[in-house]
Amino acid sequence: MNPSPRRREHLIGLRGMPKECIERILDTAAETKQIFGRAVKKLPTLRGQVMVNLFYEPSTRTRTSFELAGKWMSADVVNVTVSASSVVKGESLIETAQTIAALGADIVVVRHPAAGVPRLLSRVIDASVINAGDGMHEHPTQALLDLFTIREAKGTVRGLHVVLVGDILHSRVARSNIWGLLTMGARVTVVGPPTLIPPGLESLGVRVRFDLDAVLPEADVVNMLRIQRERQKDGLLPDVREYRAFFALTEERLRLLRPDALILHPGPANLGVEIVPQVLDDPRARIHEQVTNGVAVRMAVLYMLTGGGGRGVAA
Amino acid sequence: MAWVDKVQVMDEDGMKRAMTRIAHEILERNRGTENLALVGIHTRGVPLARRLAEQIRHIEGADVPVGVLDITLYRDDLTTIAHQPVVRRTEIPFDVTEKTVVLVDDVLYTGRTARAALDALIDLGRPARIQLAVLVDRGHRELPIRADFVGRNLPSARHEIVSVRLVETDGVDAVVIQVKEEDL
Numbered sequence: 001m002n003p004s005p006r007r008r009e010h011l012i013g014l015r016g017m018p019k020e021c022i023e024r025i026l027d028t029a030a031e032t033k034q035i036f037g038r039a040v041k042k043l044p045t046l047r048g049q050v051m052v053n054l055f056y057e058p059s060t061r062t063r064t065s066f067e068l069a070g071k072w073m074s075a076d077v078v079n080v081t082v083s084a085s086s087v088v089k090g091e092s093l094i095e096t097a098q099t100i101a102a103l104g105a106d107i108v109v110v111r112h113p114a115a116g117v118p119r120l121l122s123r124v125i126d127a128s129v130i131n132a133g134d135g136m137h138e139h140p141t142q143a144l145l146d147l148f149t150i151r152e153a154k155g156t157v158r159g160l161h162v163v164l165v166g167d168i169l170h171s172r173v174a175r176s177n178i179w180g181l182l183t184m185g186a187r188v189t190v191v192g193p194p195t196l197i198p199p200g201l202e203s204l205g206v207r208v209r210f211d212l213d214a215v216l217p218e219a220d221v222v223n224m225l226r227i228q229r230e231r232q233k234d235g236l237l238p239d240v241r242e243y244r245a246f247f248a249l250t251e252e253r254l255r256l257l258r259p260d261a262l263i264l265h266p267g268p269a270n271l272g273v274e275i276v277p278q279v280l281d282d283p284r285a286r287i288h289e290q291v292t293n294g295v296a297v298r299m300a301v302l303y304m305l306t307g308g309g310g311r312g313v314a315a
Numbered sequence: 316m317a318w319v320d321k322v323q324v325m326d327e328d329g330m331k332r333a334m335t336r337i338a339h340e341i342l343e344r345n346r347g348t349e350n351l352a353l354v355g356i357h358t359r360g361v362p363l364a365r366r367l368a369e370q371i372r373h374i375e376g377a378d379v380p381v382g383v384l385d386i387t388l389y390r391d392d393l394t395t396i397a398h399q400p401v402v403r404r405t406e407i408p409f410d411v412t413e414k415t416v417v418l419v420d421d422v423l424y425t426g427r428t429a430r431a432a433l434d435a436l437i438d439l440g441r442p443a444r445i446q447l448a449v450l451v452d453r454g455h456r457e458l459p460i461r462a463d464f465v466g467r468n469l470p471s472a473r474h475e476i477v478s479v480r481l482v483e484t485d486g487v488d489a490v491v492i493q494v495k496e497e498d499l
Contacts (some may be wrong), residue, residue: 024401031385031402040438045388073388303388303402 009305010122010129013138014179022183025300026148032303033296035072045303046075051107052100053079055132056093059111061267061291062132062142066109069298075107093117094124101125107306110134115172128305136170142266143176145297147184149286150221152293153262158185163215165247166225166274167196169236173266174225178206191215192247195236212247216256223264224249224274240273249275254282262286318476318493324469325490330450333466334363337448338370340464345415348377350443352414356432357385357403359421362483363450367419382407384418389431405435412440417464421479423449426460451490453477474498 014022035041051070053063063079070077082096093112100108108127110118115135122129133139151157162181168174168190181188182205189207190197201208209215216222227243237243244250249263257263263275263285271277279285325333345351348371355364361383368381385403418432429447436445448464453471467490471477476493480486 028402031404032388034405038438039440042438043388044434300402 008122008126008128010118010131011140011301011305012118012122012129012131014140014143014176014183015138017140017179017183019183019185022144022147022180025144025297025304026151028300028303029144029148029293029296030152032299033293035296035299036292041072042074043072043299044074046070046073046107046306049075049106049306050104051075051077051109051302052103052105052127053077053132054082054097054100054108054110055080056082056110056112056117057133059132061294062111065291065294066130066132066141066298069295069302070107072295073299073302075302078105094120097121097125101127107302130301130305133172135172136175137172138176138179139172140176140180141294141298141301142173143180144301145290145294146173146177146223146264146266147180148293148297149264149290150186150262152289153286154220157181159187160220161187161189161218162221162223163189163191163219164223164225165191165212165249167227167237168192168201168225169196169198170228171225177223178204182206189215189219193236193238193243195238213253213256216253217258219257219261221262221264222249222257223266224269224279226266226268227270227273229270244273248273249279251276251278254279257284259284264290267291317496319496319499320478321475321492321494321499323489323491325451325467327488330466330488330490333450334366335370337464337466338367338374341367341417341446341448342371342375344446344463348375348379350414351417352380352382352409352411353417353419354382354384354407354411354432354436356418356420356428357383357387359479359481359484360384360419362481363421363448364417364419365483367417367448380409382409382411384432384435386428386431386435389435391427391431407439410440411436411442413443415444415446416442417446417448419448421450421481422477423447423452423460423462423465424455424477426456426458429460429462430458450479451477 053066067077105127109130109132111132112134115137117134118129118131164174191209191212261284265287269275353364353368355361364381368379371379383406385405387400387402446463449462450466451469452462452465453469478491478493480489482488
């Protein structure tokens, strides 16, 4: 009765993921995106498979996006938001995950405040693990949807100048974006307060700048990272007003941006902190498109992880 | 283990005659081209659908819309495939609702591809009717599915491969039966 164990594929991060693999995810997402225009928003691809969203951090957007992606591909989706309760009861992470796997989960989407948790789970449970954000490590599906949004608008990522603005140090979105963008042949510049830029980025080929006004006119894409106030406890962030004066995308700075540039934001935006409300209405902003593309990209990832040796999404 | 050609069962002329006959049969069955649409199933159903549209234009002087259907996300054997097949473009540039849609594929075998194509098509809308046209029907059905238009009925053994080759995809028009080298 014991079926031979399948080799499971995982999506932990974009670091080291080959270009062909990223391209294939983006190509597949171009097809899954078509579901938005269809009479029946349902594909039978994951019928009979159980997908568990295991979230140790609050998240509405990412969880909803994964949930919809799973449902539209006919998986049975269960949301497990681990509040303090299990932790209070003394249940360890691995116990929780093994319980979920024992209930028959085929796919576990995990978000956790500690870096490395998705990788750890992928080693101890028999299910495909997708990283939905782990600590300051990676958030690969966010970066994939950013890449998809750029490629969709610009035709290619190669050769584009992409500027990431904000708290690079604490940002898993920035990390995944840097890996993905470099692999796809983009030029990457990060801009932020010196205290929030990790050392060593130059050695990867990333430019580091502190003067946003000087960088904006030469940007093809500007990705405004969210200032995560919950992560600013070490006094590394000057105060919000000072941050805004130097690094926020304001109306004045919108004028510095080229007419064909793209504005991205991973959401949810702190309006008045990293961007002003007028940015949302700017024709160059792709912030709502990013939400739509997020579902398409996650559908593509689900498809590629769940059919035997998907090969390559294992990075 | 290599597959080798055993016998060619259709050449360029044979294929052309079969396609011309199918075009006539489609027109006859549907009394012309009104509300008619062709949808080719990836890969080789696509050029075959285009050829049928060309024939119909030749016979009837009317343009019939042609769509492309990729059924990868509808397959029922995904977990048994070693590597995930690439999802290709589905492009149906017309509303299928109330249309008579002729699905076109190269080979009808177990019927599982046709089953998946039916599901995929129905998810796009509600066609008035769906018909199936294939160049070769090789038997061995596993589902209660039959073709409306058949180029050639070709009794085959399960251990054989029926290989349809088209100029557009393979550089030559031919239908060939292949067997494993050691069975030759």
